[in-house]
Amino acid sequence: MDPTVRTHTTRRLPTALVLVTALFAAGCAGRADGGPEPAATESSATPHGYVEGAREAAEEQSRLLLGDPGTGASRVLDLVTGKVHETAAVPGAAGLSTDGRFGFFHTDRGTHVVDGGSWMVDHGDHVHYYRAAIRDVGDLPAGRGAEVRSDATVTAVTDRDGRTTLYDRTALEQGKVGPARTLGDGHAGAVVPYGEHLVALTGDDDSAKLTVYDREGAPVASPGATCERPRGDAVTRRGVVLGCADGALLVRAEDGGFTAERIPYGRDVPEEERATAFRHRAGSDTLTAPAGERAVWVLDVTDRAWTRVRTGPVVAANTAGEGAPLLVLETDGALHGYDIATGRHTARTKPLLAAAGKAAAGPGAGAPVVEVDRSRAYVNDRAGTRVYEIDYNDDLRVARSFDLDIAPGLMAETGR
Template identity: 50%
Template sequence: MSLTRAVAAVGAAGVVAVSAAGCGVAEPAPPTRADTPHGYVEGAEETAEAQSRLVVADRETGAIRVLDLITGQVTEVGRANGVRGVLGDGRFAYLAEETGTEETGAEETGAGEAGAVRVVDSGAWMVDHTDHVHYYRAAIREVGSVTGGRPTGVHSDPALTAISFDDGTVHLLDRAQLDAGTVVRTGTVSGAAPEGSAVPWREHLLVPAARADRSADAVEVRDRQGQLLSTLDPSCPRSRGSAVTRRGVVFGCADGALLVTEQDGGFHAEKIPYPRPVPESERAVAFAHRPGSTTLAARAGDRGVWSLDVTSRSWTHLETGPVVAVTAVGAGAPLLALTADGALHAYDTATGTRTARTPLLAAPVAESAPVLPVIQVDSARAYVNDVATGTVHEIDYTDNLRQARVFQVGGKASYLVETGR
């Protein structure tokens, strides 16, 4: 993730049903194949609008909370052991646990052991059929855990979830089983780039693989079980970061970005080189964007930020100075950046001009702090967490960064990821 996140699944999700038996009314039978409405998901409620939620984790206490952005209600989910980060895929939150011994009921995945990733179902997601979208809501619940080191990325499609770890392994989970509330690992891929992130896409798995000579790193095409099918050219040296867009999958490389698209039933890769030689300290290593959009943003060391337009295959460098968080809203929309003084800024990527600024955080943020705030963005709003105060700011980025709402989630808002978008 970046942490990135936007592909949702079409599996089953559990909700708490209210029995009418005490009133002498029979519950309706589930739809049959003949009368099942298009987009139907068993056990979930379909809604007319996005059911956006925020999963928030407290680094100090491990408390996990889910904030419903429709109702404003905060739901306590549980506690993680030594939580050190969170990733999302549009529905589920994946919390990195540094240590822990609690049992979670997922014995086959090493639940509760040191270095686990705890999976929380936010109960909000969308299914994108390209020409239309379905929105769903269901119960919020913990699902289980997966043993691993430090997670570097999570991506999902309707059939598969891939969790990448910094030891070069990728754990593959059955997405339908995950939707149903069970963690079932279907395979493991080794030899991936330690800072890369594998992506399930177009009924295959794209894996940035590490070679002995890191300048020869390449993206591999594998099947759903993780078996190697082919290797794409050109290479992607020292791969770090990935993102899924409507134009294809983007992988960050030392010399730019590698865009993977589907052409004539196969996969095609092309390099989007940096406009100039870029030192390692200024390369894009983590992409952030509105899910599905074709404009990406990344920090560019202390000098500024990168904007990558996937449609035009071009990079733009914005001289913003150092920032602690950045994200892209989309084509023709502002790029958002948070600076260490706690102010949020909007930039026009075409001109590099700052178009708005608003102070947000209660105190400045040290760039060396163990936890930095993030910017999560959807089609209407942006959300910024004030780590120390437990406050989440909702920003209307179309109205000069107007602060629309402020949420108090309790404890500290150390880590944040949005779902349901």
């Protein structure tokens, strides 16, 4: 089915207006380049959006968290300055995820947390962008296979057995792992903080029941929805998307309560062609997921519609959102662009990666990814020890490449 495609601007938002109200405090002293952050000027009123120890900027302060699965070395690449910052080695790291600020390196022994020092706060009608010190925070006991999801106040960690532990995210902002609270077990997939609550699927992998907890862990809502064979989740402006065998379940906070709406595929989809891991630009309502070996699913959450785009052999995919091209890294090592509405192939880079198919052994194997922000896309080249920056609004032009001293098999973007 063909969704209605809406255009959107890719311009960065201007600096937020100064109002007299405080947002929150986070103690991240220092500057990314090692120098001190300028002290806040004393005044009779705290500027709107002020964050202690951080510096506000007019544009996204994007940084890439990078890890070498072979040596355990990790780095943070500042995409504004082009500088590379060394962070603590994480031996055995086989996975990397992020909540937009913190990087979570997953090993068999636990999850190491790195503060990427860049993030955004979305107030709906305007956005604040911040930069602060890059630093190692500490370790969470959850090991490989753990799912980590956060909002501004809580970080939920769900292990492979469905046990979920809650951490105070403001403690992470202060550079430490704070006390933990146990939410319980029996969760199928990640527990997702959303709307000052926690969205979870309880039960087994065959059929799980949607449950909403308050922040103390008490069940407060059960919209009566179930999800068969749940895999994958994403938070959008429209709500939380949960991947199910028949499509997706959209969970929304409305009028003090919660609703659940099914978004079916509209066709019979074999198990191997299901969408099981979503990727999208932060803040976007357009999700992508591989649809078997030679196609990509695009879910338009606004229109509640799925589109299956036929492509070449898929390694990784992403999109900036409505009106932007679908970006697909294929086994020829090149990044390809497709028009989502028509499925037409629109652009192709030169081969960026050698033997991309072999590098795509799956999550945890250092497979390449495509990260997308408001104006650029990024592709990590493990074998070539570099990262490519792609201008997807200019026929996939390679805007920059960054040579590194590690093999960046793991990559995630912060500051969005």
